[in-house]
Amino acid sequence: MKLEVSLFRFDYKSDYIPFYKKYFIKVENEKTLLDLLNTMNEEDEFFYDKNEDSQVVLNNVVIDCSTTLEEIYNNFSSELTIEPLSKRRSMTDLIINDDDFYEKLEILDNFLDEEDKAYYKSLKKYYYASNTLNFEKNYIGDSVLLIADYIIDKKPQLKNDILKVIKKHPVGIQYHTSLKNRVFNLDENIETKILKLKEELNFFKKEEEQNFKINKTTNFSLEKVTSVTNNIKNSFCDFNISYYGENHHFIKSYLEKLNCKIVDLESKQLDLNKSSFHVNNKLTFKIAGEVIQEAFDKGSDFLVVNDINDFYILDYNRKELKKQIKREIDLPIIHLQELNLLVEGNVDEVSNYFKKHSINPGLI
Template sequence: MKLEISLFKFDKNSDYLPFYTKHFLKIKSEKTLLDILNTINDESTFGYENDENFDLVVNGLYLKASTTIEELVKKFGKDLTIDPISVRRAGNDLIINDDDFNKKLLILDDFINQEDKKAYSKLKQYYYASNTLDYKSEYIGDAVLILAYDLIQADKTNEVAILKVLKEQEVGASYHTNLKNRIFNFDTSIEDKIVSIQKKLDLIHNDEDKNFRINNTLIIDFKNFEDSNEIKHDFKDFNIAYYPSKECEKVDSLLNNLSAKFLSLDTLNLDLAKNTFNKNQEITYCVATTILLDAFDNNADFLLVDNDDDFYIFDYNRKAFEKFSGRDVILPVIHVNELQKLASGEHKIANETLTKHQINPEII
């Protein structure tokens, strides 16, 4: 088996910009990603840690150097791009300056001992994997929230004091974005810990209390998704950016029967932080702006969503998006129920809701 590897390179003392070196590696005795790094290093030295717990990013996902080659190829294929866990903090190729990570631990300084500090050091992946850091470098970090949960579990007498400290942070737990699509083979119990802390801080509302129509009271009835397999309009020559919230066979079947091009963009995997939207809209607006503008810049004709909440977030908050980005946000948003009716030729029914959009797609 032969792998094509693009390896991130950057020396803060000599390079102005980072670059990538190409390596065509024929697998012999190598079993893990660390073995690959060691083999490349034997040919041409570079900065990394010869440790199976070394944190890396491969093809956009955060993982450990202990990840097997078999797992890598199964997930990504044979073309691999290897990056440090923080490109902006890279100093010597894959080795970064993690002072920001260590500094955030001071938040819990009154409650920790040396063992806790060691435990925190093992949570580095969760800190840098957070998409929130792309918008808010001062975010306390998911690692602090995870450690806070563990500290409370170990000693309940500290719970009130720890929660008080967390609540005092200006860019705290309400800025968390889900790590599920960011980390390879993600352990969902990690997310459960963070959500538990958010609940203790009263940041999460019940589903029935959530309101994503902050700037518009109009409720649109998108009707039901019809089980129609008849495709009268296959959307050939359309570029569609689909932001999926869940897996649904009916929706997948519809999309598979269309001739449209569906854009493959990393931003379509970003979490909108809907859990805490009613307490903090800022992070949701930041992420939604990124998704819409990336789709627009990649020539999408519209953004497709599969639930009402996502529609309201993307279509009803355009002024907020424009404020964050300094750009016009004009990409239309279409609900999958509307797409189904358009594809099956039910234009009159579809138009009843399309005309109520903030930006009418005028697709008919």
């Protein structure tokens, strides 16, 4: 097995920005990610936690250093980028200042014993994996929410008091964004525990009960596309097309049939916090703004989604997005069903849909 690794390097004492050092590794005796780091360190010394219980960010996903290289190769291929848990808090290479993680524990200090504090240390990866921290540095932290669930389970008599503390936090659980796709091999129970707390505090509402249309109220009757068409009548070879959504893998497989240039977004699977939109739409618009801004800056002609609520958020709330990103971006958003109609030559039918958009993609 041969690996091409880009390693994050930074020294807060002397560097203004980080750089990435390339390593070309032929795996021989290395079994785990930590073994790989040890081998790289022998070639050129750098700072990292030499503990198997530690974590790093690998290709934008938080991962345990005990993970096998075989599993990494099967899930990430041979080109790897290794970064610290938090680039913003990097001190030297992969070592970070984690004071903020421990400071957040003070929120529940009155309810903790020494065993609880020891358990909290094991939740560090969930704290730094949260995308919310990239938008709200004062976020209560997923680690705090998880230790809250842990204490409630252990000491049920404290439940109401703990819930009051969480609900009172100004940047609390209503700012939680999903850890799915952000932690490698995420235990589903992690999200379940946090969503249960959200429901307890009335910060959770199902998507079908939400109103995602702030600036425009027209309804659509578009359905998710579930199969790739073979009836391709129009060429898209001159188009740069980006895509977003939970089912982004399917959208990409569809676009690959069109002979277009596919624009891959780092933000293509960011959670929009739709379950708390009714109490905190500001965060949704911040994240959606990040998506549409990246698509525009990378030269996309339009952005494709396959979920009607993603469409509403990105296209029907242009004024709200502008407030958050301080830019007006007139990038068309197209639902995959509309693109499918274009692909199959149903121009008149799709034109009627386009008239309902905030930004009419009619020129396509």
